[in-house]
Amino acid sequence: MKIIIVxxxxxxxxxxxxxxxxxxxxxxxEKTDMLLGTGxxxxxxxxNGRYTALEEARAMGAGDFINVIESVARHQAIDxxxxxxxxxxxxxxxxxxxxxxxxxxxxxxxxQTRLTEVxxxxxxxxxxxxxxxxxxxxxxxxxxxxxxxxxxxxxRYGTGCAMCILRCxxxxxxxxxxxxxxxxxxxxxxxxxxxxxxxxxxxLEKNSLEPAIVQDLERNGFVVIPLPPSLYKDExxxxxxxxxxxxxxxxxxxxxxxxxxxxxxxxxxxxETLRTLPGFANARYADPYSxxxxxSVRFMAMAYCNDALQVEGVKNLFCAGEKTGPLVxxxxxxxxxxxxxxxxxxxxxxxxLLVLPETTAVGDIIGFMHREMKQPEGLxxxxxxxGSVYFDRMKQQNLYTTDIKEIxxxxxxxxxxxxxxxxxx
Numbered sequence: 001m002k003i004i005i006v007x008x009x010x011x012x013x014x015x016x017x018x019x020x021x022x023x024x025x026x027x028x029x030e031k032t033d034m035l036l037g038t039g040x041x042x043x044x045x046x047x048n049g050r051y052t053a054l055e056e057a058r059a060m061g062a063g064d065f066i067n068v069i070e071s072v073a074r075h076q077a078i079d080x081x082x083x084x085x086x087x088x089x090x091x092x093x094x095x096x097x098x099x100x101x102x103x104x105x106x107x108x109x110x111x112q113t114r115l116t117e118v119x120x121x122x123x124x125x126x127x128x129x130x131x132x133x134x135x136x137x138x139x140x141x142x143x144x145x146x147x148x149x150x151x152x153x154x155x156r157y158g159t160g161c162a163m164c165i166l167r168c169x170x171x172x173x174x175x176x177x178x179x180x181x182x183x184x185x186x187x188x189x190x191x192x193x194x195x196x197x198x199x200x201x202x203x204l205e206k207n208s209l210e211p212a213i214v215q216d217l218e219r220n221g222f223v224v225i226p227l228p229p230s231l232y233k234d235e236x237x238x239x240x241x242x243x244x245x246x247x248x249x250x251x252x253x254x255x256x257x258x259x260x261x262x263x264x265x266x267x268x269x270x271x272e273t274l275r276t277l278p279g280f281a282n283a284r285y286a287d288p289y290s291x292x293x294x295x296s297v298r299f300m301a302m303a304y305c306n307d308a309l310q311v312e313g314v315k316n317l318f319c320a321g322e323k324t325g326p327l328v329x330x331x332x333x334x335x336x337x338x339x340x341x342x343x344x345x346x347x348x349x350x351x352x353l354l355v356l357p358e359t360t361a362v363g364d365i366i367g368f369m370h371r372e373m374k375q376p377e378g379l380x381x382x383x384x385x386x387g388s389v390y391f392d393r394m395k396q397q398n399l400y401t402t403d404i405k406e407i408x409x410x411x412x413x414x415x416x417x418x419x420x421x422x423x424x425x
Contacts, residue, residue, distance in 0.1 A: 001348045001425060003341065004029065004128065004136060006115050006177045007144035009037030010330045011321025013098055014337025015142045015344070016107045017065050022345035023425030026107045027136065029128075031114040032171045034095050035102075037146060041165045041203055041287050042330050043094075043259030045069065046077075047086035049385035049394045050331040051402050053361050057335050059411035061420030065334075068101045069094065074258055075221035081249040083386065085402060088221055091203075092260040114172045115145075118180040124316050125181055131172065140316040140344040143177035144337060147322040148199075148298040150174055157188065157196050159294030162268075164199070165287050166296060178303050178323070183313045185301040186379070195326055195380050196299045202268060202291035203261035210279035217258045225254040231273065233266060261286050267295040299326050307366050308353035309340045318344050325369045328384040335362045338420065345424045357414050361399040365390055 003019040005012045008030030016028040034040060046054060058066050070076075072093040077085045102109060117129040127137040150173025151161040161169065168174070179185055188196040206214050216223050227233075234251040249255065250265055254277070257263040271292035274283050285291035303319040304312040311317040320340040321333040339362075343353045356363030365383060368390065372378030383390045394400045401407060411417050 001025065001140070001345065002027065002138045003140050003142065003344045004138035005142040005144055005341070006128065007037070007146060007321075008032075008035040008109070008111075009144060009146055009321060009333060010039045011146075011323075011333035011337035011340075012142070012144035013102060014062075014065065014334040015144055015318075015320050015341030016102055017062070017105060018338040018341030018420055019142075019345050020102075020105050020107050021061070021420050021423070022342050023423040024345045024348070027138065028102065028107055028109045029113045029115065029130070029136070030109070030111050031175075032167055033111050035099050035109070035111075036095050038148075038165060038199065039091075039330055039333075040095060041091055041201075041261070041263075043089050043091045043263060044257065044329075045087045045089065045331055047083040047386045049361060049391050049400045050329065051085055052394070052400055052407055053331050053335055053365075053385045055404055055407040056360055056362050056411055057338060059408040059418075060338070060416050061418040061422075062334075062338060065101070068097050072097050074260065078221040080222040080257065081224065081253075081255060082247045088257055088259050090260040112171065115175045115177060115180065118177060118182075120181045120314060123314055125314055128177070128180075139348050141177060141318070142337075142340045142344055143303065143311065143317065143319045143323050144321050144340075145174055145176050145323065146298075147300050147302060148174065148296050149300070153188070153196070153300045154294070154297045157300075158198060158297040160290070162288035162290040162294045162296055164296040176301055178311055178317070178319065179301065181314055181317065183304075183311065185303060186373075187301045188299065196297050197382070198267040198297055199295045200267055201263050201265050202288055202295060203259075203286035204256070204264055205284045205286045206262050208282045208284040209262060213279045214262070217256060217262060222255065222257045224249075225256070225277070225279075227253055227277075233269070264291075268293055298322065302326065305370075307355045307363075307370060308343050309336060309366075310343065310347075310353060316344075316347060324366070325373050326379070326382050327365070327369060328382050329386060332365070332384060336366065339366075342420065342424070349424045351424065356416070359414055360410060360416070361385060361394055364394070364397060364399060368393060
């Protein structure tokens with residue numbers, strides 16, 4: 001049984017891991033020269049409800065995957081405005097760590113391999129074709145291609161190509177497996193309410209900042225620098241993909257996190273203005289390089305899928321990450337990737353697909369988001385364990401906790417304990 005996963009971000013990597021753990025042969029296809037996508041510049045985990053969700057994944061058997069992330073952590077259990085007990089991983093070290101781990105698990109990885117065509121017949125996908133005219137055949141597929149790009153959308157809905165880590169001009173624009181299979185998608189601007197949004201942060205080169213700022217940043221994990229009223233940026237808050245940071249503190253201050261780079265928690269900030277602030281006279285962006293005027297635009301296309309993350313219209317196709325809906329964050333990508341990867345193998349084995357119960361935070365966010373998306377106002381919202389509408393619900397449902405024993409007991413009661421390590425084949 002061969003599973004082909006298209007898209008090597010956090011969702012695709014987690015799907016590859018879960019499918020391989022289930023006993024399948026796995027091929028992970030990524031169009032660029034590195035895995036992890038926006039995970040190469042993100043770096044935040046365990047903040048707020050993501051703590052609970054990641055521990056649920058550990059209880060389900062993903063501890064070795066999580067250990068890889070923790071092995072390159074720069075800071076553990078830090079509190080910054082609006083967020084508690086966060087872990088910040090080093091974005092300069094994470095990719096080789098994850099790539100080596102997946103290879104060690106037996107996952108086959110093809111980099112610089114861009115999808116161009118899909119062969120589908122009678123409700124099944126049989127294979128894909130790459131830009132290198134290579135035919136790749138599989139038995140089940142996972143679309144983890146994300147929802148950002150191509151550059152024309154960053155121009156139409158943003159301020160143009162921001163030269164971000166996705167690097168569309170170099171490796172080609174995003175190609176959706178779902179779309180190439182001839183299936184409909186929920187697309188921005190096509191009869192739906194506005195739901196696209198800019199990526200919520202950008203990176204500064206540490207060496208371009210005053211040493212005192214860098215020292216505080218590396219010692220504490222974050223710095224908060226008040227802005228003068230003339231530079232308040234309240235108007236940016238509504239356009240952030242990461243609505244968990246759409247708080248007044250982020251409009252009235254520069255909040256910077258230490259992820260290896262200096263992670264500036266705003267979609268963009270004019271460079272000439274930034275350089276007028278004390279300590280930032282020589283500031284320079286690391287990613288996106290046009291972070292002085294814009295950022296990448298996300299949530300351009302999402303799948304019609306069920307709570308098992310099976311895509312409507314093709315029986316052997318699943319999706320993960322932002323393809324599942326307006327879901328924001330690395331943890332969210334990982335847990336949906338794990339579910340999609342395992343379900344792809346369950347399908348081929350003739351077994352019932354797994355739908356995570358809503359007694360778990362992971363199952364609840366998937367079910368809740370899909371119900372909300374059926375209403376126009378729900379589609380326009382963003383769903384994340386770390387803030388916004390879902391974290392509020394998470395607390396109301398008593399799903400948010402940092403008690404590891406309680407979390408593991410919850411997973412055990414759901415019959416999901418260590419399930420990832422139970423081979424299907």
